[in-house]
Amino acid sequence: xxxxDADQKLDYPLPAPTALEPPVEWADLRGRCPVAPxxxxxxxxxxxxxxxxxxxxxxxxxxFTRHLNAPDAARIAANESGGVFNGALASAMPEExxxxxxxxxxxxxxxxRMTRLRPGIEAMADRLVDAMVEHGAPADLRSMLxxxxxxxxxxxxxxxxxxxxDRFAYWSNTLLSLTRYTQDExxxxxxxxxxxxxxxxxxxxxxxxxxxxxxLIATSESHGQVLPDEALxxxxxxxxxxxxxxxxxxxxxxxxxxxxxxxRWEALLDDPSLVRTAVEEALRMDANGGFGIPRYITEDxxxxxxxxxxxxxxxxxxxxxxxxxxxFPDADQMDLTRSPNTHLAxxxxxxxxxxxxxxxxxLQAVLSVLLRRLPSLELAVAPEDLxxxxxxxxxxxxxxPVRW
Amino acid sequence: MxxxxxxxxxxxxxSCVLAAPDVFDQRDEDGVVVLLNAEPPAxxxxxxxxxxDVCPAAAITLRAAP
Numbered sequence: 001x002x003x004x005d006a007d008q009k010l011d012y013p014l015p016a017p018t019a020l021e022p023p024v025e026w027a028d029l030r031g032r033c034p035v036a037p038x039x040x041x042x043x044x045x046x047x048x049x050x051x052x053x054x055x056x057x058x059x060x061x062x063x064f065t066r067h068l069n070a071p072d073a074a075r076i077a078a079n080e081s082g083g084v085f086n087g088a089l090a091s092a093m094p095e096e097x098x099x100x101x102x103x104x105x106x107x108x109x110x111x112x113r114m115t116r117l118r119p120g121i122e123a124m125a126d127r128l129v130d131a132m133v134e135h136g137a138p139a140d141l142r143s144m145l146x147x148x149x150x151x152x153x154x155x156x157x158x159x160x161x162x163x164x165x166d167r168f169a170y171w172s173n174t175l176l177s178l179t180r181y182t183q184d185e186x187x188x189x190x191x192x193x194x195x196x197x198x199x200x201x202x203x204x205x206x207x208x209x210x211x212x213x214x215x216l217i218a219t220s221e222s223h224g225q226v227l228p229d230e231a232l233x234x235x236x237x238x239x240x241x242x243x244x245x246x247x248x249x250x251x252x253x254x255x256x257x258x259x260x261x262x263x264r265w266e267a268l269l270d271d272p273s274l275v276r277t278a279v280e281e282a283l284r285m286d287a288n289g290g291f292g293i294p295r296y297i298t299e300d301x302x303x304x305x306x307x308x309x310x311x312x313x314x315x316x317x318x319x320x321x322x323x324x325x326x327x328f329p330d331a332d333q334m335d336l337t338r339s340p341n342t343h344l345a346x347x348x349x350x351x352x353x354x355x356x357x358x359x360x361x362x363l364q365a366v367l368s369v370l371l372r373r374l375p376s377l378e379l380a381v382a383p384e385d386l387x388x389x390x391x392x393x394x395x396x397x398x399x400x401p402v403r404w
Numbered sequence: 405m406x407x408x409x410x411x412x413x414x415x416x417x418x419s420c421v422l423a424a425p426d427v428f429d430q431r432d433e434d435g436v437v438v439l440l441n442a443e444p445p446a447x448x449x450x451x452x453x454x455x456x457d458v459c460p461a462a463a464i465t466l467r468a469a470p
Contacts (some may be wrong), residue, residue: 060462103416106435111418204414340423340457350415352460357418 012038012048012315013178013291019386019397020257022287022332026050026320028331032280035306038315041179042082043124044074046294052324052344054304055316060349061177064295074313077079079183084175084393085294102354104219104227105235108157109354114361117153120345121362124152125369133373138380146251146400147244150196150362154243158236159211160200167196172241173392178291180391197236201229212239239355246290247359249389249396251366254282256400257334258367259299260383267336269375272368278336279363284343285334287390288395289319293347318344374404405449406467407456409437413463422460424451428464442470 014023029036029050036048049055058064067073068086072130077083107113125145125336133143148165155162174181174189181189201213208214213236229237258264258278268274293316301308308314322343323331346353353359370377380401389396407427416435420428426448429438446451456464 103434103436106416107431107433109418110416110430110432110435111421112430114418340454342457346417346460348460350413350461352415352417354416356460357422360422 005059008132009037009039009045010048016287016388018384019288020253020260020383022319022323025316029322034304035308035314040074040076040315041044041078042075044076044313046074047308047314048292048315048317048318049303050320051304052321052327055318055321055344056348058295058303058314058316059090059293059344059347059351061301062350063299063301064297066158066295067298068294068296068313070296070298072311074294076291077177077292078179079177079181079186081183081186083177083186090374101231101235102225102350104216104279105212105354108215112355114357117358118361118365121149121365122369123221125149125366126373128370129373131274138401139403140246141255142252142397142401143399144156145366146255147248149251149366150244150247153358153362154240157212157243158240159204159209159213160240164196167192169242171196172245175241176245176392176394178393193237194233197233197240197261201232201236206275210271242353243355243358245394247362250280250283250286250359250363250395252397252400253286253288253395254279254363254367255370255377255399255402256379256383256386257285259379259402261376262378264334264336265377268367268371272371274336275364275367275371277339277341279360279367280341280343281334281336281338282363283345284322284328284338284341286345286395287319287323287399289317289345290395291315291393292317292319308391318347329332360388376404377402378404405444405452406469407439407442407444407452408465408467409439410463410465411436414459415461415463417460420455420464423458424448428455428459437463447459463467 014025016023034051034054038048040046040047075082076085081087101130128145132139151165152162171189171193174186177186204213205217216232220232268278294313296309296313299310325331346356380403385396389398414437418430420437421430427441427444429440431438456466
């Protein structure tokens with residue numbers, strides 16, 4: 001095979017021709033080298049998975065663990081600690097207590113609860129669109145809507161002040177660094193973040209409210225074995241980061257994809273009932289989904305007919321799997337009516353995204369509001385001139401310049 | 405169509421409730437799936453199939469009714 005030979009390792013992440021298009025290697029890798037050796041930003045080696053079935057299998061198989069702090073697991077990021085996947089947040093909780101933990105937190109993210117939040121999310125999106133209209137075109141939809149909306153939602157759920165959002169963004173970005181920040185910068189930012197959240201938890205303990213952290217504190221007092229203080233802190237930090245970073249990026253990418261070929265936008269204007277399937281298709285089509293999900297295996301296994309020896313770190317590329325023609329007919333075509341849409345944008349298995357109903361609700365809400373308020377919306381730059389967020393484990397657009 | 409759910413596998417993502425709210429719900433206390441109707445009427449079959457297909461934990465099983 002031409003690419004992916006052991007002596008011809010690709011550097012990962014792979015470069016892409018534009019911010020919205022996939023790397024050209026994906027199709028070839030899926031076809032000919034579904035378990036491809038790659039060199040990570042740390043310099044360590046991993047095996048890249050790009051086929052849908054393989055990614056789904058690995059994410060659903062508990063033998064492929066999240067223990068990337070094992071001595072022979074690959075470090076991911078370029079800084080010494082290896083970044084978020086190798087760090088304490090990912091490993092603070094033993095696998096056995098994960099399900100108990102997940103069920104404690106899940107009650108806050110049920111589909112019904114998220115549906116009840118929707119009117120409030122739409123009202124906030126309306127206010128942010130008001131401010132964007134007042135600012136006038138062209139405007140950056142990322143900074144004026146895509147970023148502040150999910151931050152507001154998760155801050156409200158956690159009971160932390162939204163006015164600190166620029167600090168949260170910096171702390172998130174350092175936590176999610178792949179190549180952007182040095183170890184010293186990351187350590188300093190994470191110490192601040194921990195101290196901030198520990199203070200917030202202590203203050204909430206004194207004066208509890210109706211928010212998620214207040215409830216988790218109450219629960220941890222009766223379930224100390226599931227939520228010791230360290231896990232409570234990691235949960236609060238993890239939810240704050242996960243609650244805004246990925247959704248903020250996805251709002252920009254979704255609107256960017258829909259406007260890049262404006263027939264898509266017009267189809268939604270003609271039939272707004274397509275919003276739900278359009279959101280799913282945007283999640284599937286997102287070629288700029290970030291690093292992917294690494295897993296580490298402690299016994300020999302087989303993936304897609306290839307032997308994967310113990311000690312291997314595999315990287316599941318969700319975006320590449322979502323373009324697999326074996327599962328999605330015309331996988332490179334954006335079909336706003338595609339259903340069912342079994343994409344893996346939220347992962348799969350017992351660790352699949354806890355907040356996926358929230359993310360779906362936010363994406364549907366923001367798209368509905370934009371269609372209603374700014375039907376003439378269009379990109380203010382050519383799609384190929386959109387710039388990617390670089391150097392983080394999450395993928396996004398730096399800006400989304402629009403006019404209307 | 406006969407529907408069954410595996411509560412132990414369920415990861416509480418709620419995608420079944422979004423796809424077929426007449427057939428699936430989640431427990432308030434932990435988000436685990438609640439099956440509202442194990443033998444849904446024909447007009448709900450497409451939505452139920454979608455719910456089973458998109459379940460991230462593959463916790464929903466469909467069988468042909470006997």
